[in-house]
Amino acid sequence: MVILIKFGGSVITYKNKYKSARKKMVDKLTLELAKVWKKDYKLILVHGAGSFGHAPVVKYKINNGVHTKGQKIGFADTHLAVSELSNLIVKSLIKYNVPAVSLPPAFLFEQNNKKVVRFYSQPIFDYFNEGYLPVLYGDMVLDYSLGGSVLSGDQIMTVLSKAMPVDKMIFITDVEGVLDNNGNVIPIINKDNLSEVQHHLTGSKNVDVTGGMHGKIMEIIHSGVPTVITNSKSMKDAILGKKVGTFILP
Secondary structure, eight states: OEEEEEEOHHHHBOTTSTTOBOHHHHHHHHHHHHHHHTSSOEEEEEEOOHHHHHHHHHHTTOTTOOOSHHHHHHHHHHHHHHHHHHHHHHHHHHHTTOOEEEOOGGGTEEEETTEEEEEOOHHHHHHHHTTOEEEEEOEEEEETTTEEEEEOHHHHHHHHHHHSOOSEEEEEESSSSOBOTTSOBOOEEETTTHHHHGGGOOOOSSOOSSOHHHHHHHHHHHHTSOEEEEEGGGHHHHHTTOOOSEEEEO
């Protein structure tokens, strides 16, 4: 079974404090992945940028393009920061004997007006097929129209889900699932109730340049892959197919 897993930036970092990782949470999540890795699951991990990415994007004003010399420094600084976060996660995975390899999206994706138009997939598939755990993340990438733009982890999940046979996607967030206006978990989202659910979807309260929960849901719907959104406590259950969080059936 092939599963794409996404660690949300708000789960693995303190999003209101620049370059501040939640190291205990990272350790907890990687340990749980290590336990599943030994079973008959093939995984690819994607993680958000959190406070390592969103803050510098805002600081350098590069969410809508990279044109000046100062913005190019911002592009490079943001890429460096999110790479540091990825290395931290990979280091934790290796500690638990998972052969994880960080693959920088800046080298694998190109966009045009914030939409992926080129995807160099072979390195990912080569590592995946050789028994490694590829780790990708939200990053800055070249953009034909804008010079450079943000590529979110959610976008990467969508692209990967269309480029290879995927049985399930799992998004680990800082909440139990998709919540309605009363704070209750919405158990199922599909095309029949999507318009109703959209009234409950709002952007993140923290600094987020990737669209918040609404953007996440729309990326998932477009992927066409059965998906679970849940929190860190339920990640292992979600991998094992138990009913947790919000189940999205495109």
